[in-house]
Amino acid sequence: MPELTNVVAVDWRAGADRCYFFFKDSNQYTRFDICDNKVPDGYPATITDNNWHGFYPYFKHLRFGFTTTGIRPARSGISGVDSDILWFFYEDAGVPMVCRYDQDSDKMHSLDRLADSPWRLLRPYFNRIVAGTWWQNNRDVQLFRFLLNDGHSLYLDLPTQKLTREAINETSWPGLGRYKHRIITAVQNDRSFTDSCYYIFLTDNEYIRYNIPKNEMEAGPIKVDEVSWPGLLRD
Numbered sequence: 001m002p003e004l005t006n007v008v009a010v011d012w013r014a015g016a017d018r019c020y021f022f023f024k025d026s027n028q029y030t031r032f033d034i035c036d037n038k039v040p041d042g043y044p045a046t047i048t049d050n051n052w053h054g055f056y057p058y059f060k061h062l063r064f065g066f067t068t069t070g071i072r073p074a075r076s077g078i079s080g081v082d083s084d085i086l087w088f089f090y091e092d093a094g095v096p097m098v099c100r101y102d103q104d105s106d107k108m109h110s111l112d113r114l115a116d117s118p119w120r121l122l123r124p125y126f127n128r129i130v131a132g133t134w135w136q137n138n139r140d141v142q143l144f145r146f147l148l149n150d151g152h153s154l155y156l157d158l159p160t161q162k163l164t165r166e167a168i169n170e171t172s173w174p175g176l177g178r179y180k181h182r183i184i185t186a187v188q189n190d191r192s193f194t195d196s197c198y199y200i201f202l203t204d205n206e207y208i209r210y211n212i213p214k215n216e217m218e219a220g221p222i223k224v225d226e227v228s229w230p231g232l233l234r235d
Contacts, residue, residue, distance in 0.1 A: 014103035039231025054108030175217025
């Protein structure tokens with residue numbers, strides 16, 4: 001059975017909700033359909049320009065990513081209250097970068113240096129971030145949390161550009177503290193405004209289900225297998 005190691009998970013909100021998992025060592029990706037609760041036939045697939053238009057050369061240097069809906073940071077060049085944007089954070093020749101990938105058109109919108117983007121405050125921590133997500137599914141709230149590989153996390157208020165660093169413990173992330181050094185990647189399932197969860201993947205093919213509105217661990221660690229994530233570990 002394959003091991004979840006060098007992998008990055010991201011959420012997708014345009015159309016039917018799904019998650020994508022990018023396996024950087026093999027240059028492959030898998031799509032997990034939330035409604036069907038499984039990986040459809042044909043995956044894993046090789047990452048090419050035909051399926052990840054414009055961004056495919058950069059996946060081997062991808063660090064983390066997440067989706068926003070209707071959020072239009074300054075100088076984004078993106079409009080529309082329902083615009084679904086997947087933000088890919090990666091390195092290019094050692095320079096931290098961010099890609100705006102337009103889910104509605106399924107094409108890369110733009111590439112920017114992280115330092116010149118709305119996410120510029122993340123730059124000092126960039127190489128330690130393993131996952132990030134929009135913390136509330138309310139378009140008037142633009143708060144984001146990022147998990148680091150050193151036992152800490154970041155809390156970013158995007159409009160005010162206020163960034164807070166905190167230790168992962170029973171106060172900040174109830175239930176997660178004992179697993180803070182095992183985190184590989186994470187992805188959100190925005191089930192509803194009042195009921196969304198964060199799947200936090202750990203070493204040893206395990207994951208935690210974390211409730212975002214309640215800010216507490218719901219379950220875990222749970223084994224990643226054909227019962228919990230059908231098809232995800234398919235060769």
